[in-house]
Amino acid sequence: MRIPKKTNRYCPYCKKHQEHKISNVSGGHKRGTLKRGSIQRAKKRGLGIGMGNKGRWGSKPTTPKRKTKTTKKTNLTYKCKECGKTHYQKKGVRAGKIEVKQKGKP
């Protein structure tokens, strides 16, 4: 899904329509609950040992054969050109790939 870089939108701070700069908010890197060092430390303290995976540490849960959700909702921010304040979109749209690009240009 291609999104233009600028649009005219209502600014809740200026209370009128202004030109807004659109940018995509990336989800960021998701870190696991425990890193390798802390797993070793937990085992030394007598945690996370024994039969099975006690809900954590070590083995990962089985991966489903078919992914149920292949798309993600957009998470865009709109920066007002006049006051410089940002606000989020009201509703996200499901899209596989999100690209913020100049209108007209490929």
Ligand SMILES: [Zn+2]
């Ligand atoms: Zn504004």
